[in-house]
Amino acid sequence: MTVFNDAVPAVANLGPHLLAALRRAATDAAGDGIEFYVNSGWRSAAYQERLFRRAVSEYGSEAAAARWVATADTSLHVAGEAADIGHSDATSWLSDHGARYGLCQIYRNEPWHYELRTDAVHRGCPRMYADPTHDPRMRR
Template sequence: MDFTAHGAVPRPVPVFDDTAPAVVNLDPALLGALRRAAADATCGFVVNGGWRSPQYQAHLFREAVAKYGSPAAAARWVATPGTSAHVAGAAVDVGPADARAWLAEHGAGYGLCQIYRNEPWHYELRPEAVERGCPPLYPDPSHDPRMRR
């Protein structure tokens, strides 16, 4: 099944792409911050993952369970549809490595924060970070209290 309409990103897309569902279905505030950061950056940004439908997120979780052997092990890398920030359009996976490095240094100024230590590509909008800096990283998604809904 082709999940592109459900948010799959078979090939990275520019953050300014206005046709890819993974980009255009992001929360408008997150997308705006991401585009402002990308316009100011000294390197190119691409989206490797963004908004996802619940169906596509469920597919990714099933794949992770098969790969890692259990739902608990999979939860270190992939959230369920009911807990994923991607399904809400509130998370974006950014590449390449130089863009991630730039965001790690400058992202807080745009409210863009890495959330999980094991996922340097995963960014979410934290508007308070502009004034206070990004919150401490969770080791992985399984430590995020939002994943226990």
């Protein structure tokens, strides 16, 4: 689904500032022949919990799963403050231009995961965490 698809809750329920930044960036990227897709945006707490439980089964422990999937209590997707962007040409474009819109990759192990950092417009994106287990926001 594109960032302009308001009929899909994963897009429509994103935070308004994040969604506006994604749409500004997508409009500009289209001029370079790049189309943004939201592979995963807003998620319900129940869905996030299912994703986490599935990751625990796959990786063998909650600690290992936490490198890839947040709990429903800590997920920025549940809060509508994170979007996983696809395809690789879009994430590459965002790596080069995202700070201009306040859109930053947060985790080195997740090149598709973007969040809004409004101060990045003037200061650039902050250093990335290796993975979510290094992010203090994930420790609740």
